[in-house]
Amino acid sequence: MSKETKDFFKTYTDFVTKVTSDPSLDIEALVNRISEIDSSSSIKSPRLLTAALGLGSETGEFVEIVKKMYLQGKPPSEDNIFHMKRELGDIMWYWVTACAALDLDPYEVVMENQKKLEARYGEQFEVGRSEVRKEGDL
Numbered sequence: 001m002s003k004e005t006k007d008f009f010k011t012y013t014d015f016v017t018k019v020t021s022d023p024s025l026d027i028e029a030l031v032n033r034i035s036e037i038d039s040s041s042s043i044k045s046p047r048l049l050t051a052a053l054g055l056g057s058e059t060g061e062f063v064e065i066v067k068k069m070y071l072q073g074k075p076p077s078e079d080n081i082f083h084m085k086r087e088l089g090d091i092m093w094y095w096v097t098a099c100a101a102l103d104l105d106p107y108e109v110v111m112e113n114q115k116k117l118e119a120r121y122g123e124q125f126e127v128g129r130s131e132v133r134k135e136g137d138l
């Protein structure tokens with residue numbers, strides 16, 4: 001690796017460190033932040049962290065199968081559909097864990113999603129409504 005490349009990555013690494021939060025860099029700061037959240041809210045941090053990390057990893061496993069089917073020639077076989085079914089089950093497990101961590105009723109989460117999408121799209125999907133949203137429509 002050239003000196004310029006090494007210098008670039010050193011400079012960039014220093015920049016990344018400067019713009020990273022203390023809880024992302026220091027275990028004591030992270031433990032303090034978890035304690036702050038746990039003491040000031042009803043959030044159950046261990047469950048929420050488990051859910052967030054699990055959702056990311058299991059979603060990645062599901063996406064990997066889809067990627068291989070559409071972009072790398074993996075067959076849309078019953079075995080691969082079964083594999084996706086199992087990954088969706090894992091995603092559901094972590095999704096319910098997130099609901100529990102936040103004291104949310106899973107049914108209410110689904111109903112809130114339906115209300116949000118009905119307000120956005122009405123009875124039918126339109127590209128314009130997905131790209132240009134009303135104020136407050138997250």
